Amino acid sequence: MQKMDLADSNPLRIFAQDAEGNTVDKRMGLIMSRAGLGKTAILVQIALDSILRGNQVLHVSVGQSLDKTRAWYDDILKGIVADLKTEDSNELRELVLRNRLIMTFDEVTFSRPKLEERFNDLVAQDIFRPTCIIIDGFDFANTDQQTVADVKDMADSMGLQIWFSARCHREDDRLSDEGVPAPCHEVGSLFDTVLVIHADKDQPDLSLDVIKDSTGCVKSGKALELDPATYLVK
Amino acid sequence: MSKDLDMVRNIGISAHIDSGKTTLTERILFYTQKIHAIHEVRGKDGVGATMDSMELEKERGITIASAATHCTWKDHEINIIDTPGHVDFTIEVERALRVLDGAVLILCSVGGVQSQSITVNRQMTRYNVPRIAFINKCDRTGANPARVTEQLREKLGLNAVPAQLPIGLEGDLEGVVDLVTMKAVYFDGDNGENIREEEIPANLQDAADASREELLDAASMFSEELMEAVLEGTPTPEMIRDAIRIGTLALELTPVFIGSAYKNKAVQSLLDAVNDYLPCPTEVENIALDLDKDEAEVKVSNDPADPMVALAFKLEDGRYGQLTYVRTYQGTLKKGDSIFNSRTGKKVKVGRLVRMHSDEMEEIDLCGSGDIVALFGVDCASGDTFNSSDTNYSMSSMHIPAPVISLAINPVDNKAQGNMSKALNRFTKEDPTFKTFVDKETNETIISGMGELHLEVYIERMKREYEAEVEVGAPQVSYRETITQRADFDYVHKKQTGGSGQFGRVAGFIEPLEEGEYEFVDKIVGGSIPREFISACDKGFQASIAKGALAGAPVTGVRLTINDGAFHAVDSSDVAFQLAARGAFKQGYLKAKPMLMEPIMKVSAEGPTEFQGAVMGSLNQRRGMILGTAEEGNYTVIDAEVPLSEMFGYSTVLRSLTQGKAEFTMEFAAYRQVPKSVAEEIIKERQKEKK
Numbered sequence: 001m002q003k004m005d006l007a008d009s010n011p012l013r014i015f016a017q018d019a020e021g022n023t024v025d026k027r028m029g030l031i032m033s034r035a036g037l038g039k040t041a042i043l044v045q046i047a048l049d050s051i052l053r054g055n056q057v058l059h060v061s062v063g064q065s066l067d068k069t070r071a072w073y074d075d076i077l078k079g080i081v082a083d084l085k086t087e088d089s090n091e092l093r094e095l096v097l098r099n100r101l102i103m104t105f106d107e108v109t110f111s112r113p114k115l116e117e118r119f120n121d122l123v124a125q126d127i128f129r130p131t132c133i134i135i136d137g138f139d140f141a142n143t144d145q146q147t148v149a150d151v152k153d154m155a156d157s158m159g160l161q162i163w164f165s166a167r168c169h170r171e172d173d174r175l176s177d178e179g180v181p182a183p184c185h186e187v188g189s190l191f192d193t194v195l196v197i198h199a200d201k202d203q204p205d206l207s208l209d210v211i212k213d214s215t216g217c218v219k220s221g222k223a224l225e226l227d228p229a230t231y232l233v234k
Numbered sequence: 235m236s237k238d239l240d241m242v243r244n245i246g247i248s249a250h251i252d253s254g255k256t257t258l259t260e261r262i263l264f265y266t267q268k269i270h271a272i273h274e275v276r277g278k279d280g281v282g283a284t285m286d287s288m289e290l291e292k293e294r295g296i297t298i299a300s301a302a303t304h305c306t307w308k309d310h311e312i313n314i315i316d317t318p319g320h321v322d323f324t325i326e327v328e329r330a331l332r333v334l335d336g337a338v339l340i341l342c343s344v345g346g347v348q349s350q351s352i353t354v355n356r357q358m359t360r361y362n363v364p365r366i367a368f369i370n371k372c373d374r375t376g377a378n379p380a381r382v383t384e385q386l387r388e389k390l391g392l393n394a395v396p397a398q399l400p401i402g403l404e405g406d407l408e409g410v411v412d413l414v415t416m417k418a419v420y421f422d423g424d425n426g427e428n429i430r431e432e433e434i435p436a437n438l439q440d441a442a443d444a445s446r447e448e449l450l451d452a453a454s455m456f457s458e459e460l461m462e463a464v465l466e467g468t469p470t471p472e473m474i475r476d477a478i479r480i481g482t483l484a485l486e487l488t489p490v491f492i493g494s495a496y497k498n499k500a501v502q503s504l505l506d507a508v509n510d511y512l513p514c515p516t517e518v519e520n521i522a523l524d525l526d527k528d529e530a531e532v533k534v535s536n537d538p539a540d541p542m543v544a545l546a547f548k549l550e551d552g553r554y555g556q557l558t559y560v561r562t563y564q565g566t567l568k569k570g571d572s573i574f575n576s577r578t579g580k581k582v583k584v585g586r587l588v589r590m591h592s593d594e595m596e597e598i599d600l601c602g603s604g605d606i607v608a609l610f611g612v613d614c615a616s617g618d619t620f621n622s623s624d625t626n627y628s629m630s631s632m633h634i635p636a637p638v639i640s641l642a643i644n645p646v647d648n649k650a651q652g653n654m655s656k657a658l659n660r661f662t663k664e665d666p667t668f669k670t671f672v673d674k675e676t677n678e679t680i681i682s683g684m685g686e687l688h689l690e691v692y693i694e695r696m697k698r699e700y701e702a703e704v705e706v707g708a709p710q711v712s713y714r715e716t717i718t719q720r721a722d723f724d725y726v727h728k729k730q731t732g733g734s735g736q737f738g739r740v741a742g743f744i745e746p747l748e749e750g751e752y753e754f755v756d757k758i759v760g761g762s763i764p765r766e767f768i769s770a771c772d773k774g775f776q777a778s779i780a781k782g783a784l785a786g787a788p789v790t791g792v793r794l795t796i797n798d799g800a801f802h803a804v805d806s807s808d809v810a811f812q813l814a815a816r817g818a819f820k821q822g823y824l825k826a827k828p829m830l831m832e833p834i835m836k837v838s839a840e841g842p843t844e845f846q847g848a849v850m851g852s853l854n855q856r857r858g859m860i861l862g863t864a865e866e867g868n869y870t871v872i873d874a875e876v877p878l879s880e881m882f883g884y885s886t887v888l889r890s891l892t893q894g895k896a897e898f899t900m901e902f903a904a905y906r907q908v909p910k911s912v913a914e915e916i917i918k919e920r921q922k923e924k925k
Binding site: 065066069070097098101102103104105106108109110114118121122125126127128 | 846847850851854859860861862863864865866867871873875
């Protein structure tokens with residue numbers, strides 16, 4: 001199976017093109033859920049989709065180790081390879097290795113200026129030219145609106161896709177007008193796409209609900225299903 | 235020795251090179267009356283410091299091997315390991331830390347926290363070694379202990395709190411203010427041996443009050459008794475010491491001491507601090523693996539009555555044979571005892587037991603738990619565990635970094651050849667990071683170790699101690715060749731021009747082999763190649779894969795199938811079919827699109843974050859692929875995959891790029907295709923060499 005076939009069979013492809021079939025380059029995306037429902041898995045699938053489409057991805061992990069982040073990719077990739085019965089798994093792994101760069105930070109060290117500095121460092125020295133940045137573990141609870149707005153500016157000016165993850169809590173039921181849960185309810189308007197993973201005790205599968213998408217790729221309210229064992233989008 | 239383990243201290247002295255730790259150790263030995271005169275490291279008297287026992291160390295003014303020594307200070311038995319300060323010798327530091335209970339981190343008052351201090355500090359954290367800091371060289375121009383204390387907090391993340399204040403600095407250094415007793419302490423006499431306590435000079439009183447408050451604030455976090463006493467205004471020196479001790483042992487407080495070993499200032503106060511704040515063997519938890527119980531973890535007891543467990547942490551080739559430094563963790567080691575090496579299962583007898591004072595020694599009959607002594611004539615490797623017959627423990631394995639650099643060495647004559655193997659045998663036993671092997675392809679002896687200086691020192695030692703003069707070659711990389719597609723061959727070897735002729739025809743195909751290096755498949759039907767010549771074909775192919783046609787590198791990952799051929803009743807022979815197979819291989823190989831492969835190393839470079847961009851750039855320039863970075867505080871680890879051929883000399887580049895503050899390790903990851911442009915260069919070069 002060719003890598004484009006792989007990309008085309010990825011359910012997350014719906015976020016790659018708008019209704020007219022144009023590729024969406026710039027985007028501020030957000031995946032939210034309670035702890036342990038698979039935010040990182042979704043982010044990694046988005047990253048892999050981007051890589052298969054020929055892009056380079058910078059994966060920023062706040063508070064997680066390099067090995068742990070790498071293990072996420074290995075697991076998800078293994079699942080995809082097994083699902084699609086592709087034989088060229090080594091080639092695929094190489095492709096991912098070449099086009100993915102993981103940066104981990106401890107919670108105290110990470111900041112928006114630091115991210116920009118690291119990004120510019122990579123590009124200026126022609127080490128790596130990401131078009132997609134994944135930021136997993138960002139602390140929205142202790143972040144002001146301006147910081148998120150700054151990141152959005154960065155995404156706009158550099159033509160980047162930036163995807164965040166955020167953890168919501170059962171006891172905090174605040175919602176924005178658009179339906180974005182806390183702690184992101186005040187910054188929800190800064191995102192083009194917001195997805196929330198839901199677990200329903202009556203359903204075996206998890207669902208990935210599209211809370212909003214202003215890029216025209218997907219209609220709000222659409223839900224994708226997630227395999228609870230592999231966290232892969234069905 | 236004293237049976238009271240509370241009075242034993244096993245300490246290491248670790249620091250950046252040139253922070254003066256050898257001088258400090260020398261002074262400690264003088265004040266504890268182990269030596270009777272003071273020699274300087276690079277002394278004019280030509281004697282050299284006592285701890286630098288190897289000739290080479292004396293000449294270079296650096297400490298290479300960690301000599302262990304024993305001394306007594308105010309009824310406390312102190313075993314000191316003087317550890318090397320260069321980044322290339324970290325295994326020595328690591329091994330020392332493994333057997334130590336506490337350490338003194340020495341810093342230069344001018345240079346402050348340097349790269350090696352960062353490395354050593356991390357190593358100490360890895361082994362949970364409680365530490366106190368000593369800011370040395372306060373007599374030097376530019377001395378600034380306050381700045382160094384700040385660096386301890388910022389760069390090493392330690393909760394560093396001054397326990398002393400200097401009285402004067404640089405040339406005017408007179409003594410220190412002890413913030414626990416609130417006294418000024420002066421060190422009089424030619425060698426600073428007379429301690430005089432006075433009231434704090436008036437001009438320092440305010441500073442001393444402020445610093446004391448800081449010390450009390452920090453210490454009272456670890457003692458409610460002290461906290462209450464501070465509130466009531468009645469803290470006693472004992473209460474303060476107890477609280478500092480608790481904080482230090484918990485690795486949550488680092489009391490900072492100051493002085494100048496060279497000018498004989500405040501070394502005695504540091505010795506007091508070792509007794510007061512560093513742990514005794516029973517205060518440190520050491521874990522052994524019970525080999526009889528599937529390596530279950532067992533806490534060693536420290537009880538001298540229990541079965542004996544001791545770790546050999548250092549070997550030295552002394553004048554009287556192999557000297558093995560051991561640390562006992564429980565039980566008693568007696569002269570005449572039979573002990574087992576848990577790795578080899580061999581029983582050895584303890585012939586002589588000595589307590590070492592650098593390269594002088596004191597014969598003893600027994601040593602109790604928690605002690606560091608040396609054994610004579612015991613054959614073992616560094617890191618082996620000894621047990622009395624009742625237990626089969628292995629002390630948890632030490633973290634041994636993989637060697638990062640290799641060099642080819644060739645003895646200059648026959649005499650050097652013999653001596654070289656003796657020396658290599660010894661070095662590999664002494665130092666687990668030093669490895670040696672004979673390269674089958676080049677037939678050269680390859681030595682590998684932790685850095686260029688590491689190998690240089692061994693080459694020097696070979697010359698000096700073993701009279702083995704060697705020529706050192708440039709580092710070499712082992713390339714491989716493989717094919718990328720299937721190709722047919724059909725080759726006739728024919729030599730029938732008078733005399734006995736040769737004839738053989740071999741036909742078939744060559745194809746890539748996914749797993750494994752070489753496979754031969756015989757699909758001959760109808761006897762087109764007679765049975766007796768099939769193995770000759772295999773032999774011919776095997777001879778061919780030893781040297782590929784591209785760069786003369788071994789060919790791997792090929793399957794050769796023969797399915798047709800021809801023979802001659804008289805002229806066909808074993809040799810003829812071997813040559814036919816060689817010709818067939820050559821024919822098929824070039825059509826199968828061969829490619830050159832090179833070893834790729836997994837490189838992990840770590841250092842202060844400020845150099846992250848520069849380090850990534852340097853790896854990228856070396857055809858490296860950056861896999862990830864991990865940033866924590868001011869420290870960054872960069873993971874990358876880089877071709878080995880690009881990594882030679884990188885330690886030097888990295889050091890100059892980062893002011894010596896970054897280091898790297900690497901290990902073999904895989905063989906991968908050499909990019910076309912690079913491969914062409916290598917092939918051209920190899921073909922030129924052939925001519």
